[in-house]
Amino acid sequence: MNLMQDMSRKDVHAPDQDWWRGAVIYQIYPRSFQDSNGDGIGDLSGIIHRLDHVASLGVDAIWISPFFRSPMLDFGYDVSDYRDVDPMFGSLGDFDALIARAHELGIKVLIDLVLSHSSDQHAWFQESRQSRENARADWYVWADAKPDGTPPNNWLSIFGGSAWEWDGERMQYYLHNFLTSQPDLNLHNPDVQDALLDVARFWLERGVDGFRLDTINFYFHDKELRDNPALDPDQRNATIAPEVNPYNWQDHLYDKNQPENLAFLKRFRAVLDEFSAVAVGEVGDAQRGQEIQAAYTSGNDKVQMCYSFDFLSGVSPTADRVGGVLSEFEAGVGDGWACWAFSNHDVIRHATRWQLSDAAYRTYAALLLSLRGSVCLYQGEELGLSEAYVAYEDLQDPYGIRFWPKFKGRDGCRTPMPWVADNRNAGFSDGKPWLPIAMEHVARAVSVQNAQPDAMLDFYRAMIAFRGRYPALAKGDFTLIRAEEGVVIFTRSHDGQRLLCAFNLSDAGQDIALPDGNWTLCEDAPFATPDAQHIGPWQALFAHEET
Numbered sequence: 023m024n025l026m027q028d029m030s031r032k033d034v035h036a037p038d039q040d041w042w043r044g045a046v047i048y049q050i051y052p053r054s055f056q057d058s059n060g061d062g063i064g065d066l067s068g069i070i071h072r073l074d075h076v077a078s079l080g081v082d083a084i085w086i087s088p089f090f091r092s093p094m095l096d097f098g099y100d101v102s103d104y105r106d107v108d109p110m111f112g113s114l115g116d117f118d119a120l121i122a123r124a125h126e127l128g129i130k131v132l133i134d135l136v137l138s139h140s141s142d143q144h145a146w147f148q149e150s151r152q153s154r155e156n157a158r159a160d161w162y163v164w165a166d167a168k169p170d171g172t173p174p175n176n177w178l179s180i181f182g183g184s185a186w187e188w189d190g191e192r193m194q195y196y197l198h199n200f201l202t203s204q205p206d207l208n209l210h211n212p213d214v215q216d217a218l219l220d221v222a223r224f225w226l227e228r229g230v231d232g233f234r235l236d237t238i239n240f241y242f243h244d245k246e247l248r249d250n251p252a253l254d255p256d257q258r259n260a261t262i263a264p265e266v267n268p269y270n271w272q273d274h275l276y277d278k279n280q281p282e283n284l285a286f287l288k289r290f291r292a293v294l295d296e297f298s299a300v301a302v303g304e305v306g307d308a309q310r311g312q313e314i315q316a317a318y319t320s321g322n323d324k325v326q327m328c329y330s331f332d333f334l335s336g337v338s339p340t341a342d343r344v345g346g347v348l349s350e351f352e353a354g355v356g357d358g359w360a361c362w363a364f365s366n367h368d369v370i371r372h373a374t375r376w377q378l379s380d381a382a383y384r385t386y387a388a389l390l391l392s393l394r395g396s397v398c399l400y401q402g403e404e405l406g407l408s409e410a411y412v413a414y415e416d417l418q419d420p421y422g423i424r425f426w427p428k429f430k431g432r433d434g435c436r437t438p439m440p441w442v443a444d445n446r447n448a449g450f451s452d453g454k455p456w457l458p459i460a461m462e463h464v465a466r467a468v469s470v471q472n473a474q475p476d477a478m479l480d481f482y483r484a485m486i487a488f489r490g491r492y493p494a495l496a497k498g499d500f501t502l503i504r505a506e507e508g509v510v511i512f513t514r515s516h517d518g519q520r521l522l523c524a525f526n527l528s529d530a531g532q533d534i535a536l537p538d539g540n541w542t543l544c545e546d547a548p549f550a551t552p553d554a555q556h557i558g559p560w561q562a563l564f565a566h567e568e569t
Contacts (some may be wrong), residue, residue: 040497041130042083042300042302042327042396043326043396043497044396045082045083045130045396045496046083046391046397046486046489047081047082047085047302047397047399048076048084048085048399049085049234049398049399049400050069050085050401051087051367051400051436052066052068052069052086052089052098052111053436053456054401054437054450054457055069055072055401055438055439056068056069056071056072056439056450057438057450057452057453060451061110061451061453062453062456063110063111063451064111064438064450066107066111066112066113066119066120069120070116070120072439072441073123073124073129074127076127076129077127079404079482079483079486080483080487081399082129082130083129083130084124084130085132085234085398086131086133086134087134087367088101088133088134088136088236089107089108089112089117089133090102090105090108091103091106092108093141093143094108095203095204095420096203096420098134099134099136099204099236100141100142100201100203100204101136102143102145103144104221104224105224118228121228130232131229131230131231132230132233132300133225133230133234134233134236135222135225135236136236136237137207137218137221137236138199138206138207138237138238139198139204139207140207141203141204142203146158146217147161147162147205150164151189152191152192160208160211161207161213161214162196162197162205162207162208163196163207164192164197165186165194165195165196165247166194166195167194173186173195174186174195175248175249176249176272177197177250177277178250178268178269179198179199179201179269180199180200180269180306181421181424182424185197185199185277187202199237199240206240209241209242209283209286210242210243210245210282215289219289219290219293222293223293226293226297226299227297230299231299232294232299232300232301233300233301234301234302234303234304235301235302235304237306238283238305238318238328239278239279239305239306239318241283241286242280242283242286243277243278244275244276244277246276248275248276249276250275250277251275252273253273253309257273258270259337260308260335260336261308262331263308264428264429265428266428266429267425267429279307279310283318284317284318287318287325288323288324290325291323291324300325300326300327301325302326302327302361302396303319305328305329305330305331308331311330312330312351312354314328315330315351315358316354316355316356316358318358319355319358319359319360320355320356320358321357326359327360327361327396328358329360329362329363330360331369332351333362333363333390334363334364334366334368335369336370336375336376339376339386339527341508341509341528344389344505344510344527345502345510346505348393348500348505352394352500359395359396360394361397361398362390362395362398363390363399364390365399365400365435366398366435367400367435367436368432368435369432370435371403371407371408371435374408374409374434375409379560380406381559381560382527382560383406383478384481385525385526385561387481387482388485388548388562389525389562391489392512392514392523394498394500399482402440403482404478404483405468405479406466407460407463408463409434410457410458410460410462410463411434412431412434412437414426414427416433418433418456436457437458437460438451438455440460440468441467441468441469442468442469443467443469443470444469481548484548488546488547488564491546492519492544492566493516493519494516494517494520494566495514495523496516497516498515498516500512503537507528507532508528508530509524509527509528509532509534511534513537518569519567519569520566520568521564522536522565522566522567523563523564524562525557525561525562526558526561526562528559528560529559531556531557531558531559532556532557533555534555534557534563536565541554541566541567542566543563544565544566547562547563549561551563
């Protein structure tokens with residue numbers, strides 16, 4: 023093991039039960055990380071093979087997107103067996119080996135749990151659809167048609183069309199907030215809750231350190247099945263769905279975000295606490311994301327962290343925009359906790375989405391790694407990867423196929439990781455990759471950047487290490503000083519340490535006035551800061567004082 027990897031080791035069994043607070047979590051999309059058997063699809067053995075790279079970043083944990091048995095119509099987010107690994111990814115033995123290796127490297131492991139819905143191939147749904155009287159008849163959301171045969175209400179699917187699908191076996195409609203092959207589970211039924219909590223226990227007993235909870239605010243629906251009201255056109259935004267999708271035209275008061283979820287999350291937290299485990303929830307809501315985020319993480323009795331889509335949208339993150347998001351969150355979060363991200367497997371990579379130069383990309387990375395909250399980084403983000411172009415004939419994502427060409431789907435952020443520039447398929451696979459390798463990514467391969475001391479990869483390692491040296495960045499309080507005219511300045515404070523963080527989000531140099539304090543520039547920050555009163559274009563300044 024080289025020195026970089028050795029320095030990145032952490033004690034995974036350290037007594038700090040608050041390790042998650044301020045943690046840096048690296049998301050792995052297993053289909054596209056590393057293929058070990060030549061079938062063109064990444065797998066668990068491939069992840070094990072590349073964990074040294076993840077460790078070299080200095081992150082605290084990995085989040086692995088779904089690898090459960092699935093017909094793969096939504097690439098694992100349609101689960102047909104919650105307690106087994108799909109053969110395309112390997113076996114339970116491979117998963118156990120992955121856990122062991124990650125823990126050797128000091129990396130915690132979070133796995134993606136999809137509790138709001140299953141695949142229609144799941145045994146639970148197969149039984150539920152057979153009749154209205156069987157033992158699992160009420161395990162999914164069934165409803166009679168209106169007298170004219172139309173769906174029970176006006177709810178829409180995020181993936182397009184009605185959220186209701188007719189089933190000729192039961193002569194009823196079932197709810198699906200996503201694909202028709204992803205029926206929604208009925209968490210109003212206590213037996214369903216118990217079954218899902220048992221799923222969590224199954225993986226916790228195998229050694230996982232926690233979960234990323236998919237669509238956490240979709241767990242419950244309005245029992246009365248009331249219509250969603252229309253949303254004022256002035257309030258529409260494309261935060262969680264593309265503009266072409268009429269899902270954005272409704273005010274989603276009744277198909278999700280129900281108050282019953284709070285009691286279930288307390289039950290879920292009790293299971294987590296049995297194992298000293300953690301969870302981060304995905305909040306998908308275009309109007310109330312931060313409000314829900316705060317509610318689900320408050321009181322230390324629900325999930326520890328949630329993320330919303332404030333910085334995962336296409337809205338340009340100007341200084342004013344960043345300040346607005348942070349001010350709103352700080353005003354409403356209370357004792358809750360955020361997990362911030364700029365990219366993931368569902369959105370256009372932020373290098374492309376925000377049209378960032380490499381200098382701008384580095385400055386935004388520093389901003390992300392300085393915010394109050396935990397952080398999720400998406401595989402390839404550390405390489406500065408842009409969104410890949412995927413031709414229509416190569417598309418795999420049903421979302422993109424449905425709304426092409428105005429929305430091209432999510433395949434562009436899911437193309438395989440480039441590992442070795444001069445190897446076949448950039449070192450990802452010996453076979454034909456499930457999605458094409460982006461040629462522009464090859465020049466940014468890990469092998470190339472490992473040989474370049476000033477590469478984006480080196481910057482990410484340095485910035486994560488910088489964050490680790492200053493506890494105020496991970497766990498400290500937050501005070502916004504300025505967010506205007508291209509400049510964002512705030513302080514972080516923790517245990518007698520106060521850290522000033524200033525960012526120039528513009529192409530022009532900016533004069534700044536430091537707040538009162540005995541400030542000393544942080545010369546170990548990965549930015550050039552010769553002048554405490556001036557920040558160059560796309561630069562950051564850090565200063566500290568001990569109180």
